[in-house]
Amino acid sequence: MxxxxxxxxxxxxxxxxxxxxxxxxxxxxxxxxxxxxxxxxxxxxxxxxxxxxxxxxxxxxxxxxxxxxxxxxxxxTVGETHFFRGPPQFEALRNEIVPSLLHKRRKERVLTALSAGCATGEEAYSLAIVLREAAMNDGFRVEVTGIDLNPRALQKAESARYSAWSLRDVPEVVRRMYFRTEGETWHLSEDVRRLVRFRRFGLTEGPLVNVFPKGFDLILCQNVLYYLEPEARPEVIASLAAALAPGGILMFGPVDHAGDVPGCRAVHVGEVVVHERFGPVSVPPSSPRGRRYARLSIPPVPLPELRMEAAAAPPVAPAAPPPPSPEPAPEVPAPAAAPSLASAFAHADAGNLENALAELEALLEEEPEEPRAHLLEGLLLVELGGFEAALDAFRRCVYLDPSMMLAHAGAAVAGLRLGRPDLVERHAARLRALTVARGKGVDAPIEGWDGMTVGRLLRLFRDTEIQ
Structure with a gap:
């Protein structure tokens, strides 16, 4: 029994x-x-x-x-992660952020970094590789710390043994340099492992400065805030900002929507926005999260029609008539339907763009790492003329799924409308690279954009004058 x-x-x-x-x-x-x-x-x-x-x-x-x-x-708290997740973020780190920090710390000759919410360690080790390569010829000491709430994940991080899936974005030359194989397992080299230490600590357990009083030159906290209660997010953001050394850099993931960061100024580095510590930090009061689209009032701008196919929302069965009763039955409100991508598409296809965006906002609260939801959000914002917001949505999509050609195409279109030739060329180059990687020519269609090919889109960018 x-x-x-x-x-x-x-x-x-x-x-x-x-x-x-x-x-x-x-x-x-x-x-x-x-x-x-x-x-x-x-x-x-x-x-x-x-x-x-x-x-x-x-x-x-x-x-x-x-x-x-x-x-x-x-x-x-098991998180999906892999080495060098988010190519634009690591491109910004290699090309501008880390060289700038090395210049700032040229007297101390020490560079410290924190991977906050490091999960199984791939991000912390990726940081160590980037910092080591940048600092190895300048006599700098590199120290990377990874913290996470999950002790089981930290045990795997300490082991530094990974499957090929964790290395899917690692170039072959980097694999040969920093890993050795044993069967189907990839072992990270001791030269990188010794640069990183791990510690169990939850970002909501108290101020980071109480645990790390010296502060960090660089903090990565990618796609962690989204999983916290809205009331906890400002406290965590302030804790991270306070843990920066003066002039230090804080970088969030594209899914996080960090907003203003106390004591920091926002700095655009290519496609990425980072936060540089310049002043004192005070903890802001918690406030309910408002709709991100409430202030969108830019009139629509004609664009090539961007379409994405999705399964139609299932038909709603008509309600059965109530059984006869001598007294009216009390009205029971129907349970609210869970937000879904199919429902957002149904609203969009019916022309109800604001309803579609509201549905996507609710869906992304539940599933922040669903790339198709960020893609559809970007397409709808393009139709509304909110090109900056659309660009952010496309960036989040390609961060989660770099192979999404339509997101690169949408980002290039948004860059075109914003007068940003650097963005147009960057995403056009990624479209070319994806086409080559898939063994296709310039006549390859961009899935989800009816009638558009890679070659036709690239010609559009080439032939369009950017103001």
Whole structure:
């Protein structure tokens, strides 16, 4: 009987209670998929102990069992990452940011960096490689620190052993220089490993300066804020800014929408916006996140029609008539439908662009790393004439999926409208490279843009005068 009960699905209310306890500990948003993970882990952990899942959950909730809570935290904070994730970010680091920091620190001869939310370590080691290559001829000492809430991820980071999937954006020459293979495992070289140390620390656990009082010259915090409660984000941003040494640089991921950073000035480096510390930092009050599109009032600008195919939204069945009753039945509001890409496309196809954008905003709160949602957001903003916002959306898309040709095309179009020939050429070059990599010619179609080929689009850019 106990074995059968252990296999029974846990009570949703108890799962929600555990989710609330985990939220209070981590300040992570408990989205529906997090609750599914919690339920799955609870069933597995209870079965391992031969206990009824309900009794197991009650024990964890009532006792605040730290070891058990860590198991749930480890599962809900597993992050997707790989080496040199985000080519524009690392291009900016190599070409401008790191050389500038080396110049600023030429007297100290030490360069320090933090990978905040480092997960399994790929970002921290990528930083170490970039800093080592830039500083090796100048006698600098390089120190990189990786912090994360997930102890299981940090154990993998310490091992510095990875699959080929983690190296998918690493050029062959870099692989040969910094890795050796053992079967299907890639081992990072000791020359890079010794530059990096890891420490368990959650960004919402307190000010970083209390743990790292000397500060950092460079902090990367890529695609972490999106997973936190909105009320926690300003506190974390201020904590990161305060942990910068004077003149230090803070870089967020394109999915994060950091906004203003206290004590810092925003600096554009190519496609990337970074934040340079120049003054004191004060913690801003938390405020509800408003709609990003409320102030969009630029009139539409005619452009080639950018289209993307998606499965049509499923038809909604007509409501059945209520059964006859002597008294009217009380009205029960229908549950709100979960935001979906198909629904956003349906709104867009019907011409309801603002509704489509609102649907995408809700969807991206749930699934911030869905590249097609960022792509559609960019296409809609192009139609509304919000080219700067569209460019940001396309950048987020290609950060998440660099092979998305339509996003590169959209970014080039936005750059054209903004009078930015550097952006046009950069994304046109990536379109050419993708075409070559796929073994196709200039007549290859750009998927999702009816009738447009790579060659035709490149000719459009070449023949158009940029004001």
């Amino acid at each position: 106990a074995r059968a009960e252990a296999r029974r699905a846990p009570d949703p209310g108890v799962v929600r209670r555990l989710g609330e306890l985990l939220r209070a500990r981590t300040r992570l948003q408990m989205r529906p998929r997090n609750m599914e993970i919690i339920e799955r882990v609870a069933e597995r952990r209870a079965a391992e102990r031969g206990a009824p899942v309900g009794a197991y959950l009650e024990h964890v909730i009532l006792s605040h069992d730290t070891a058990e809570l860590e198991s749930f935290i480890a599962e809900i």
